[in-house]
Amino acid sequence: MDFLTTNAPILIVAIPLVAAFIIPLLGxxxxxVRNGFTLTIFGLTSFLVAVLAVNxxxxxxxxxxxxxxxxxxxVPQGFIVPVRIIFEVDAMSMFMGIIVTTVTxxxxxxxxxxLKGQTGQARFYSLMMLLYVGMMGLAxxxxxxxxxxxxxxxxxxxxxxxxxxxxxxxxxEGGFKYIVISAISALLVLFAIGILYSEYNVLSIAAIxxxxxxxxxDMIALGLLGAAFAMKLAGVPLHMWAPxxxxxxPAGSTPMILAASYMSMYALYRVTFTIYGGFIDTGAIGWAxxxxxxxxxxxxxxxxxxxxxxxxxxxxxxxxQGGYMLLGLGxxxxxxxxxxxxxxxxxxxxxxxxxxxxxxxxxxxxxxMAAEAIFFRIGxxxxxxxxxxxxxxxxxxxxxxxxxxxxxxxxxxxGFASKLLIYESVLKFNPILAIVAMFVSLVTLAxxxxxxxSAFTGPPMPAHKEVKEVPKSMIVxxxxxAVLIIFFGLFPGLIVxxxxxxxTNALISHASYINAVMGAVx
Amino acid sequence: xxxxxxxxxxxxxIVWIVALVVIGIMVFIWRSRGQKGYxxxxxxxxxxxxGAKVPPAEERHVKADNIYxxxxxxxxxxxxxxxxxxxxxxxxxxxWFVVVAAIAILIFLLAxx
Numbered sequence: 001m002d003f004l005t006t007n008a009p010i011l012i013v014a015i016p017l018v019a020a021f022i023i024p025l026l027g028x029x030x031x032x033v034r035n036g037f038t039l040t041i042f043g044l045t046s047f048l049v050a051v052l053a054v055n056x057x058x059x060x061x062x063x064x065x066x067x068x069x070x071x072x073x074x075v076p077q078g079f080i081v082p083v084r085i086i087f088e089v090d091a092m093s094m095f096m097g098i099i100v101t102t103v104t105x106x107x108x109x110x111x112x113x114x115l116k117g118q119t120g121q122a123r124f125y126s127l128m129m130l131l132y133v134g135m136m137g138l139a140x141x142x143x144x145x146x147x148x149x150x151x152x153x154x155x156x157x158x159x160x161x162x163x164x165x166x167x168x169x170x171x172x173e174g175g176f177k178y179i180v181i182s183a184i185s186a187l188l189v190l191f192a193i194g195i196l197y198s199e200y201n202v203l204s205i206a207a208i209x210x211x212x213x214x215x216x217x218d219m220i221a222l223g224l225l226g227a228a229f230a231m232k233l234a235g236v237p238l239h240m241w242a243p244x245x246x247x248x249x250p251a252g253s254t255p256m257i258l259a260a261s262y263m264s265m266y267a268l269y270r271v272t273f274t275i276y277g278g279f280i281d282t283g284a285i286g287w288a289x290x291x292x293x294x295x296x297x298x299x300x301x302x303x304x305x306x307x308x309x310x311x312x313x314x315x316x317x318x319x320x321q322g323g324y325m326l327l328g329l330g331x332x333x334x335x336x337x338x339x340x341x342x343x344x345x346x347x348x349x350x351x352x353x354x355x356x357x358x359x360x361x362x363x364x365x366x367x368x369m370a371a372e373a374i375f376f377r378i379g380x381x382x383x384x385x386x387x388x389x390x391x392x393x394x395x396x397x398x399x400x401x402x403x404x405x406x407x408x409x410x411x412x413x414x415g416f417a418s419k420l421l422i423y424e425s426v427l428k429f430n431p432i433l434a435i436v437a438m439f440v441s442l443v444t445l446a447x448x449x450x451x452x453x454s455a456f457t458g459p460p461m462p463a464h465k466e467v468k469e470v471p472k473s474m475i476v477x478x479x480x481x482a483v484l485i486i487f488f489g490l491f492p493g494l495i496v497x498x499x500x501x502x503x504t505n506a507l508i509s510h511a512s513y514i515n516a517v518m519g520a521v522x
Numbered sequence: 523x524x525x526x527x528x529x530x531x532x533x534x535x536i537v538w539i540v541a542l543v544v545i546g547i548m549v550f551i552w553r554s555r556g557q558k559g560y561x562x563x564x565x566x567x568x569x570x571x572x573g574a575k576v577p578p579a580e581e582r583h584v585k586a587d588n589i590y591x592x593x594x595x596x597x598x599x600x601x602x603x604x605x606x607x608x609x610x611x612x613x614x615x616x617x618w619f620v621v622v623a624a625i626a627i628l629i630f631l632l633a634x635x
Contacts, residue, residue: 177612184616188623219634223627230626231619238622240608240615284633288626302604306594308586383586412535420533446590454586459579490535 001051006071008052009064009087012097013137015045020129027122035112038125042108045132049101053094057502061516062089063142074142074206074517082204082517088142090513091502092354096139096266098499099358102484103255103365104132110369110477111252113470114376124164124250130157131256138263142517143203144193147267148186151232154260155182161253162245174248177241178257185228192224206517209275209510218276225271226288232264235326236295239319243303246315247381251372252477254311255365258318262357265325269507272333277510286334293326294433297440305447309381310371310455313447314364317407320440321360327437328353328422331429336508345425350504351496352421358500359414359488363406366481370400373470373478374455378463383451388460392467397456399478404452406485408445414485417492 004011019041027034056062063072064087074082089097108128115121134154141147159182163175197203199218200211212218227238234242242261246254272285300320307313332350335341373396374389375381390397406413409420419441427434460467469475488495506513560566569576576582594601607614 177615180612181615181619184619214634216631216634219630220627223630224623226626226630227619227623230622237607237618238615240610240618241612244610284629288629299604302597302600303608305590306601386586387580387583411533412539417533417535450586450589454584454589458583461583462580490539492533492535 004048004051005055007064008048008055009062009089009140010066012045012048012052013087013133013140015041015048016129016136017133020126020133023126023129024122031116031121034122034125038129039108041129042105042132046101046105049097052089053098053499056089056091056094057498060090061506061512063087063516064089064140074204081202081207082143085146086142086204086517087140088206088513088516089140090516091499091506092266092269093139093506095354095358095499095503096263097136099262099361100132100135100139100256100259102480103259103361104128106365106369106477106480107252107255108477109480110474111250113473114251114372116471120164124161124253127157127161127164128253128256131161131253131260134158135256135260135263138267142205144196144205144208145203147205147270148189148193151189151264151267152182152186154263155179155186155232158182158253158257158260162249162257164250164253165248168248170244171248174245178245181231181241185231188224188228192221192228195221195224204517205270205274206514209278209514210518212275212278214276222271222276222285226268229264229268229271230292233261233268233322234296234319235292235322236299236319239296239300242319243312243315246318246368247309247311251369251376254368254372255361258364258368259361261318261322262325262361265322265357269329273336273507274510274513277336277507282336283334286330286332286336289326289330289333290433293323293330294436295323296320296326297323298436301440301443301447305443305450307447308383310374310383310386310451311368311381313383313451314367314371317367317444317447318360318364320444321356321364321407323440324356324419324422324437325353325360327426327433328356331426331433332504332508335429341429342508345428347504347508348421349425349429350507351500352418352425354503354507355421355492355496355500356415356418358495359406359418359485362481362484362488363403363413363415366399366478366485367403367407369474369478369481370396370403373399373474376470376474377467383454386455386461386464387458388456389464389467390456391460392464393456393469395469395475395478399482400452400456402482402485404445404448406489408448409441410445412489414488414492417489417496421496 023034023038026037063074065071065073066085068084074086115124131154134150134157137150141150159175159179162178163172165171195217196208200208202208231238249257297320300316300323304313304316304320307316328349332346335346406415409415423434423437
């Protein structure tokens, strides 16, 4: 068990990475062998994630130095800075790891029947594993260069997954747009890393945070990183690629591409809180994040309610919900230098923002899967051509209702708990922001009611009278997420205390992250 | 821990669910005491539209395009302004990216002064 605990950070990334290259070979032996292998490998990886999560919860930050005499030897004897590649796993990294692993598991199970009979399945599962590797690597990496590397792995595999259905022209276009914006963003990230490296001669995030002087060059690097991550996380006005890509990606991969966007949000948090967290004027950075959040909430929801393509509508909602997360974290960042305000409402705002990430990924993944279940059966995403589907697709309707109520923030579902934290705390910071957030929730409910009415209620359309419920594996995939949504809604205190508050603390106390690597350095 | 504390109040979902279940049972009992003479498959259940001929059920269903028509009509100006940047052209997306990056750099440079 000690071996597993010690080496879990690297095994979680290495096992699916190796599996990604074995899957196409096993595909030659048959679908059953390949699917069985993929599920077994991912089950093992999920177990390792659970082991590491418990370990991080119990002992705090975990370091894994590649090739060192001891796994936790970040700075070798005789050196004053880390020279090896390091994984640094704190509560925030682990929080993102749990999200990514859960969504991938549900997506894998869902895809088993969803892809049945289609060509290129080996590539699909292989790319899924690579996307998982990219996201977990992003969460765990302790140095800026590997942050870029894992960002690239996630982007390339994400774009290939988005363009998986090459027989659909819009799928190829969606994948193309995703790779273009990802490549340009990654170039700016690399440029910013170059600036930081040229100044401080280190790549370790902790070491950069330790030595940073907040020079003009550092501020330019922050601007580049901020814009690049805002593009990847689809913050308004850099959101336009998201509906084009999310809409066309196959159901199993859409939640994962969504999770990949939130990994960029994680990268933004890591940079702003950990590297620039000691900067005297975090207020300006906080307000910049709040403004992007507000714009995302408002523009996202107003565009969503106007859509008639069910997945495009959900894609715009993903942009809108991302705004809530940015709002919560922005408020925390704006008051991080003011201990009284931080304790009065800043910490709760951050808890709300972080809690909303996991809630949103779960219910949006469920909604995307429900939408794709409809597409799977009737072959269209146009809600104008739907009607009465609830009569024959009872499970899908139930999952849609759960997801819709959760995203609209209706109690007792999980979305309510995180939105409540955001409303209450943001109200104390600036009441206008809270009013906008509540208005956005109202329009969200209206847009999901519109789709529910037009797609699920009423008489069945003549063309869809004989439509059947989706196969069992798709129902199981959606059930995992539905159960989690209800559980998180019923026990919000447990979730906040166990995984959300530690993640918030990890972001706020950036000194702990630095000391875990640089502790021995004078 | 089903209770979520947030500053000056708490949210206890299970208490609310129990309360809703109790209210639901009360409503159900009240409803079951109502009129029992309703006959499902008779003219009693037919739609009455001022005596006009009622179209078949499939044609009566309101399409997504028509839902919230008044809302979109009254916000036409806002929507035409909001739709304009959504061109679907990746070159335009990158132009926005350049503009935002420049503004972000400017803001952070000013903050750092």
